[in-house]
Amino acid sequence: EAGVTQFPSHSVIEKGQTVTLRCDPISGHDNLYWYRRVMGKEIKFLLHFVKESKQDESGMPNNRFLAERTGGTYSTLKVQPAELEDSGVYFCASSPVERGGTDTQYFGPGTRLTVL
Amino acid sequence: AQKVTQAQTEISVVEKEDVTLDCVYETRDTTYYLFWYKQPPSGELVFLIRRNSFDEQNEISGRYSWNFQKSTSSFNFTITASQVVDSAVYFCALNEYNTDKLIFGTGTRLQVFP
Numbered sequence A: 001e002a003g004v005t006q007f008p009s010h011s012v013i014e015k016g017q018t019v020t021l022r023c024d025p026i027s028g029h030d031n032l033y034w035y036r037r038v039m040g041k042e043i044k045f046l047l048h049f050v051k052e053s054k055q056d057e058s059g060m061p062n063n064r065f066l067a068e069r070t071g072g073t074y075s076t077l078k079v080q081p082a083e084l085e086d087s088g089v090y091f092c093a094s095s096p097v098e099r100g101g102t103d104t105q106y107f108g109p110g111t112r113l114t115v116l
Numbered sequence B: 001a002q003k004v005t006q007a008q009t010e011i012s013v014v015e016k017e018d019v020t021l022d023c024v025y026e027t028r029d030t031t032y033y034l035f036w037y038k039q040p041p042s043g044e045l046v047f048l049i050r051r052n053s054f055d056e057q058n059e060i061s062g063r064y065s066w067n068f069q070k071s072t073s074s075f076n077f078t079i080t081a082s083q084v085v086d087s088a089v090y091f092c093a094l095n096e097y098n099t100d101k102l103i104f105g106t107g108t109r110l111q112v113f114p
Helices: none
Strands: A005-007 A010-013 A019-024 A031-037 A043-050 A053-056 A065-068 A075-079 A088-095 A111-115 B003-005 B010-014 B019-021 B024-026 B032-039 B046-052 B059-061 B064-069 B074-079 B088-096 B108-113
Touching: A005 A088, A010 A019, A019 A088, A019 A111, A031 A075, A043 A065, B003 B088, B010 B019, B019 B108, B024 B074, B032 B074, B046 B059, B046 B064, B074 B088
Parallel strands: A010 A111, B010 B108
Antiparallel strands: A005 A019, A019 A075, A031 A043, A031 A088, A043 A053, A065 A075, A088 A111, B003 B024, B019 B074, B032 B046, B032 B088, B059 B064, B064 B074, B088 B108
16 A cells, blocks of 8 residues: 655745645545644644545644645645745645544655755 | 653664653643654654553563653653664654644654664
8 A cells, every 4th residue: 555645855946936745645544634844843733634625724834835635635735935934844644534633644755845 | 732842852872772762741631642753764754653541551562662651741662672774763742632633742863873
C-alpha cells in the first residue's frame, strides 16, 4: 500500500511569488491534515479535512494560505504571496476514519519550502 | 493548555549504548493519546507508537520500549543497544480526544556513532 506522498520535495521561490504544494493521502483515508515545521521549532498543525470539507483550519497563519481538497482525494496548499517567514517543511498526514481524533496519522515526507 | 516538552535537544551516544528520550506533556483532558514519531535523515515522519491515556502498561517492541507514567505526565522512549540506523530526530506528540490535531514537542535529535 502506497504511503502519503507529497510534491514537490523541495521548492525555492522568491518573496512575493506563489507556490502550490500537493499531498496525496493513503488511498481510502478520509482525513487529511497539513502541518508545518519552521526551522528548529515544533511541528504545528495547520488544518484538517474530512473528505472535501475543512473540519478545522484554526492553525492557518493568515489568508495568504489556501488549502483545497476537491473531490476528497488529494489536497493542495497554496501560499500567495509567499513571505520569508513561510519557509519551513510542510507535512501532510492522513488517517482512515471519519472521526480522526483517535486514529494514527501517517505522514508524508514533507515539502521543504525556501522563500528567498 | 496542551503542551509537549522534549527538553533534550540533542543526544549523542556510541553504538550499543542505551538511550532514553524524555517527553513530558500537559493536558486537562482525561482521555488523550500519546505518540512517538521518528524522522530519519530522509525526512519523512515514521509512526512508532500510539498509547491511550487509560493504558499505562509499558510497551516493548524489539530494542524499543516506552514508559508511560500518568503521575508524572511523562511518556519516555528508550532504545536499548542503540545502532547507527537509530540516528534521527524523534518527536513526541499529544492528541486530545475532542480534537483532531497533534501537538508536537520540538523533537530530540539522536546521533549514534559507530
